[in-house]
Structures are given as C-alpha cells and as structure tokens.
Amino acid sequence: MKRSLPTIALVLVLTAAALGAERFPPPEFTNHVLPTTTTPAPRSVVADMVYIGALAVALALAALFVHVLRSRVAIVVLAIVSLGYFGWFYGGCLCPVGAVQNVAQALGGGAVLPVLVVVVFLLPLIVAIFVGRAFCAGVCPLGAIQDLVVIHPLRVPSWLDGSLRLLPYAYLGLAVLAAATGSAYLICEYDPFLGLFRLAGPLTIVIAGLSLLAIGTIIARPYCRWLCPYGLMLSWASRFSQRRVKIAPTQCVNCRLCEDACPVGAIQTPNSGRPVPRHQGRGALAATLVLLPVLVAAGAWGGKLLAPTLARLDATVRLAEQLDAEASGAAAGTTEASDAFRATARPVKDLQKDAAALREKFLLGSTLLGAFMGLTVGGKLVSLCRRTTRTTYEADKALCLACGRCLKYCPVGRGAAETALGGAAT
Amino acid sequence: MSAPSGRQPTRRGALGMIVRIAGAVGLGAAVASIGRWAGGPAAASTTAQREVWQLDPHKCIQCGRCATACVLTPSAVKCVHAYAMCGYCELCTGYFPPDPYDLTTAAENQLCPTGAIQRSYIEDPYYEYIIDEKLCIGCGKCVKGCAAFGNGSLFMQVRHDLCLNCNQCAIAAACPAGAYRRVSAAHPYLLKDRSENAKESPQ
Numbered sequence: 001m002k003r004s005l006p007t008i009a010l011v012l013v014l015t016a017a018a019l020g021a022e023r024f025p026p027p028e029f030t031n032h033v034l035p036t037t038t039t040p041a042p043r044s045v046v047a048d049m050v051y052i053g054a055l056a057v058a059l060a061l062a063a064l065f066v067h068v069l070r071s072r073v074a075i076v077v078l079a080i081v082s083l084g085y086f087g088w089f090y091g092g093c094l095c096p097v098g099a100v101q102n103v104a105q106a107l108g109g110g111a112v113l114p115v116l117v118v119v120v121f122l123l124p125l126i127v128a129i130f131v132g133r134a135f136c137a138g139v140c141p142l143g144a145i146q147d148l149v150v151i152h153p154l155r156v157p158s159w160l161d162g163s164l165r166l167l168p169y170a171y172l173g174l175a176v177l178a179a180a181t182g183s184a185y186l187i188c189e190y191d192p193f194l195g196l197f198r199l200a201g202p203l204t205i206v207i208a209g210l211s212l213l214a215i216g217t218i219i220a221r222p223y224c225r226w227l228c229p230y231g232l233m234l235s236w237a238s239r240f241s242q243r244r245v246k247i248a249p250t251q252c253v254n255c256r257l258c259e260d261a262c263p264v265g266a267i268q269t270p271n272s273g274r275p276v277p278r279h280q281g282r283g284a285l286a287a288t289l290v291l292l293p294v295l296v297a298a299g300a301w302g303g304k305l306l307a308p309t310l311a312r313l314d315a316t317v318r319l320a321e322q323l324d325a326e327a328s329g330a331a332a333g334t335t336e337a338s339d340a341f342r343a344t345a346r347p348v349k350d351l352q353k354d355a356a357a358l359r360e361k362f363l364l365g366s367t368l369l370g371a372f373m374g375l376t377v378g379g380k381l382v383s384l385c386r387r388t389t390r391t392t393y394e395a396d397k398a399l400c401l402a403c404g405r406c407l408k409y410c411p412v413g414r415g416a417a418e419t420a421l422g423g424a425a426t
Numbered sequence: 427m428s429a430p431s432g433r434q435p436t437r438r439g440a441l442g443m444i445v446r447i448a449g450a451v452g453l454g455a456a457v458a459s460i461g462r463w464a465g466g467p468a469a470a471s472t473t474a475q476r477e478v479w480q481l482d483p484h485k486c487i488q489c490g491r492c493a494t495a496c497v498l499t500p501s502a503v504k505c506v507h508a509y510a511m512c513g514y515c516e517l518c519t520g521y522f523p524p525d526p527y528d529l530t531t532a533a534e535n536q537l538c539p540t541g542a543i544q545r546s547y548i549e550d551p552y553y554e555y556i557i558d559e560k561l562c563i564g565c566g567k568c569v570k571g572c573a574a575f576g577n578g579s580l581f582m583q584v585r586h587d588l589c590l591n592c593n594q595c596a597i598a599a600a601c602p603a604g605a606y607r608r609v610s611a612a613h614p615y616l617l618k619d620r621s622e623n624a625k626e627s628p629q
Contacts, residue, residue: 023577024513024514024515024576024577026510026512026577027513029548030549032549032552032554035507036509037507037617039586039614039617040585040586040587041586041614042478042614043591045476093592093593094593098594099593101593102593103460111608112461112470112475113457113460113461113469113470114469114471114475118457118458118461118469121457126453129446129449129450130446130450184594184599185593185594188593188594189599194497200497200498240445240446242439335602336487336489336602340485343487344485
C-alpha cells in the first residue's frame with residue numbers, strides 16, 4: 001500500500017497532464033487582486049454602415065460621371081479615390097467580388113449572411129441592371145489598380161479574347177462550388193491584388209499581382225476580362241441595362257477612333273456579324289443547337305470525373321486521405337494535421353463520415369459545374385451564329401467597363417466644335 | 427434613373443423599366459431568401475446574428491502559423507492569460523525555456539522572442555506573468571511551454587480590436603488543427619477558465 005501511493009500519485013499526475021488539468025493549484029494571496037483578461041469587442045455595425053454608404057456614394061458618382069458628365073478625368077479621379085479607400089485603407093475585404101462566396105456558402109447551408117454582405121453583393125449588380133458596369137468603371141479597387149497602369153493597350157485578337165472570356169465562367173463555378181461546400185474561398189485566397197492593398201501576404205500572391213500589373217500595361221485589365229467572377233455576373237446584369245456608354249453624343253461618324261481607344265475590345269463595329277449567306281448561317285445555328293445538349297452532357301461527365309480531384313479543395317477530405325495513406329503505409333510520414341487529429345482522440349470513422357458526405361457534395365457540384373461549362377461553350381457557339389446589323393460604333397453593354405476612354409476620343413460634339421474653331425481637339 | 431432626357435418615354439421604354447425593377451427586386455429577394463435557406467435570419471443585422479473568427483484554445487497545437495499566416499503584421503492573434511488558472515510559479519515554463527541560465531528576467535532567459543511577457547514578484551513564492559499585447563506577435567511559444575508543463579493558463583485568441591474579420595480568415599485556411607471557426611459576434615471569445623481544469627483536478 002505504501003509503495004503503491006507514489007504510483008497512484010504518479011498515475012494521477014500523468015492523467016492530469018493528459019487532460020491538461022491543474023498541476024499547480026492557484027495561490028491564495030494575502031493581498032493581491034488578480035488582473036482580468038480583457039475582451040475587446042469586434043468592429044461595430046456602424047463601421048459596416050459607413051462602408052455601405054461609401055459604396056453607394058461611389059456607385060452613384062461612377063454612374064453620374066459615365067452617363068451624365070461623360071468625363072474620363074472624373075472617372076479616373078474616382079478610381080484613384082476608390083483605390084485609396086476600398087483598397088489601401090479598407091484592406092480590400094469585404095468586397096463585392098468576394099461576397100459571391102458568402103452567398104454561395106449560405107446557399108450550401110454553411111453560414112449566416114450578414115446584412116453587409118447582402119448589400120455589398122447586391123448594390124453593384126442592381127446598379128448594373130439599370131446603368132451598366134459603373135462598379136468596374138471607378139469603384140472596384142481591383143479594376144482601378146489595373147486601369148491606372150494601362151499605358152499602351154494592345155488589341156487582343158478576337159478569337160483569343162473570346163476564348164479567354166470563358167475562364168471567368170470556370171472560375172465563378174469553382175469558387176461557388178468551393179464556398180458552397182464550405183471548403184475554401186478561392187477568390188479571396190487567389191486575389192492577386194490583395195497583397196498589394198495590404199502590403200502583406202504570401203509572396204506568390206504579391207508576385208502574381210505585380211506580374212498582372214506588368215502585363216496590364218500592354219494588355220488592359222487582364223483580371224477584369226479573363227478572371228473576375230463578379231465581373232461576369234455584372235456583365236449578365238448589364239445586358240438588361242437601359243443605358244450603354246454613349247460614345248458619340250449625337251450622330252456617330254464612323255471614324256473608328258473609339259475602337260482604337262477602347263482598351264478591352266468592347267466596342268462593336270458596324271456589321272460585326274460575319275457576312276455569310278443566310279442559308280449557311282441557318283445551317284450553322286441548327287448545328288450548334290443540336291450540339292448544345294451534347295456539350296452539356298460531355299461537360300457533366302467531365303465534371304463527374306473531376307469530382308475526386310476537386311474534393312481535395314476541402315481540408316477534411318485531404319485529412320481523411322492522409323490518414324488513409326498513413327494507415328496503409330503509403331504515406332512517408334505524418335503531417336501536422338494528422339498528428340493534431342490523432343491528439344484529439346476523435347474516432348477516424350467520424351472523420352471518414354464527414355469526408356464521405358463532402359465527397360458526395362462535390363460529386364453533385366462538379367457534375368453541375370461541368371454541365372454549366374458545357375452550356376457556356378454551347379451558348380458562346382450559338383451567339384457566334386447570330387447575325388447583327390449595326391451601322392455605327394457602339395459599346396457592348398456586357399463587356400464595356402465604362403472607363404470612359406472612348407468618350408475622350410470621340411470627335412463628335414464638343415471636340416469636333418473645337419477642331420472646327422482651329423483649337424486642339426482633346 | 428428615369429427615361430433618358432430629350433426623348434419621350436415610350437411604351438417599350440416603360441416596359442423595359444418595369445422588367446428592370448422587377449429583376450432588381452427579384453434579385454434582392456432571392457439573395458435574402460438564401461439567408462433564410464441557410465437556417466439563419468434573412469440577413470444578420472444585429473451583433474447577436476453576426477459572426478467573427480475565433481480559435482478554440484482546446485484544439486490549438488501551437489504550430490506558430492497564427493503569427494505568420496495573418497494578413498496583419500503583427501498578427502491579430504495574441505497570447506492571452508487566464509490569470510485564475512495560473513499557478514504563479516517561480517519557474518514558469520511559459521516564461522523560461524526548458525533549461526534557463528538563471529531564473530531572472532534577463533533576455534537570454536526568456537522564451538518569448540519579443541519579451542512580451544512581464545514577470546513581476548508578488549509575494550513568496552509567487553510571480554505574476556502579464557502579456558503586453560503590443561509586443562506579442564502570436565507565435566505561441568509561451569502557450570506551448572505552459573501547456574506542456576504548466577496549468578495551460580496561457581492560450582491564443584483572435585483579438586477583435588485588431589482583427590479585420592476577413593471573409594476567409596487566412597489563418598483558418600492555414601491552421602492544421604482546424605481550431606478556427608466562426609463564432610457569434612455577441613460572444614466573440616472562446617476563453618479558458620479554471621472550471622475545466624478544476625473538475626479534473628487530482629485533488
């Protein structure tokens with residue numbers, strides 16, 4: 001008995017250690033008051049309201065500068081202010097571009113939607129329904145930082161531009177899938193300019209941002225055109241807009257100056273539809289319409305094949321795979337995550353169940369994503385068969401980022417009057 | 427936006443406007459109903475409904491990523507002290523490295539890389555350890571030491587006077603232990619207290 005006491009004590013101490021229990025009882029001081037642990041409160045709702053107000057004002061000003069003042073200079077000033085406030089000062093988060101994911105996660109049933117997110121997500125879209133992409137013109141800090149570095153924009157061949165414009169569909173689909181399953185916020189994780197706004201972040205992201213800016217000097221706004229998922233949603237909304245950027249204040253004289261001025265190739269030329277014989281056009285349209293369901297089915301099948309790969313976006317799935325690999329001896333060693341999991345003493349079955357549920361979600365989600373991509377490609381092909389008759393140069397509602405460069409170059413109106421008076425046209 | 431100036435409003439323009447307004451209202455309603463779908467309110471407006479990031483100190487493995495992964499420099503995660511849990515030991519394993527040269531506050535004896543822990547004598551044999559959050563970088567070295575040989579009264583918390591409450595917490599994405607989660611903004615801290623140890627205490 002005497003000898004067993006230390007043993008019991010040792011066992012107790014060890015058990016206590018395993019449970020993180022008290023090894024040293026707190027002292028009873030003669031006269032010392034314990035300090036209290038402070039708990040500073042989170043940012044207040046007032047800060048959210050200020051941000052919403054700033055966003056609303058910026059959107060209103062952008063719409064005003066594009067459609068009423070029609071001034072490129074005013075748009076640039078607004079873009080600089082927006083970049084300063086939404087980018088450097090506010091740290092670039094939360095932004096409408098990323099809010100897509102919060103909405104997607106709520107749709108997947110994994111998060112509450114703060115009013116701030118709902119408003120920030122909806123405002124630019126609603127503005128776009130009425131007056132087009134004012135958000136892209138002078139509010140979005142990602143757009144502003146790129147727009148300010150455009151020096152000598154080269155024209156990207158239309159076949160290349162058209163193909164690259166399929167990328168945002170894939171990015172949007174992936175981001176929604178990853179957020180809806182609660183796995184990752186890809187748009188935020190791979191936001192190339194966040195590192196520059198915050199002057200901190202992963203080196204790869206900062207380098208990616210700087211590279212995009214370097215490319216952006218000759219290829220205008222690459223992120224906006226070929227990656228931005230929210231820009232894609234805005235382009236859908238802008239198709240309904242009442243106003244497009246009106247290049248010529250009166251009658252267009254087809255001088256082509258605006259087409260050269262547009263850095264993003266958003267200006268539709270007269271009769272830009274391919275002049276093919278009518279029966280040929282009809283045949284092509286019929287062929288693409290037949291092809292459409294085939295493309296959707298192929299996309300869905302491809303998505304289904306990709307599901308296990310995409311499921312690895314989720315940390316739980318990755319951890320379950322790692323534990324499997326360790327159990328079967330396929331893994332060389334353990335990872336921090338697997339060690340941490342074992343330390344929690346949670347049954348592996350539990351985790352496998354979670355991972356299986358997530359894989360199911362990804363299977364459905366990837367299939368839908370693939371079908372969506374098939375539909376996208378098919379839709380593009382159908383739209384290529386459309387014949388248009390246009391007699392003047394017009395800004396494309398969906399693609400125009402409302403930067404206002406064409407307004408500056410259009411000789412009709414004030415500029416023309418000045419030329420006639422012998423002054424320098426600006 | 428009314429019909430463009432200088433033109434008579436046409437039937438088609440009015441129809442278009444009705445479609446647009448309906449679209450905008452429908453979009454708003456759709457997004458709000460997604461909020462309801464998620465089982466929460468249509469949109470979280472009050473502090474009780476909003477959510478912020480926090481780490482569960484019981485899941486934390488002190489890997490050091492809180493210091494490096496946060497978008498802020500220094501990190502918004504700091505070491506906090508549950509004073510009621512502390513043993514006030516002279517040989518504090520959260521303050522001193524495993525074999526200190528001397529039990530004094532000299533820099534070479536401190537585990538904390540920035541000297542953010544202030545050690546002060548209270549009464550024999552007790553010493554108090556207070557965290558200076560301005561110096562703390564959230565590396566978790568002291569937390570590791572305290573958890574290994576002490577009462578576990580030092581632990582990590584996201585400090586909400588600093589936290590930007592990012593859409594996706596960069597540390598949460600990097601945390602190998604899955605210790606981060608969103609918590610209600612009304613109760614934004616997951617603090618340790620004495621009760622959890624006292625009930626398992628071998629006395």
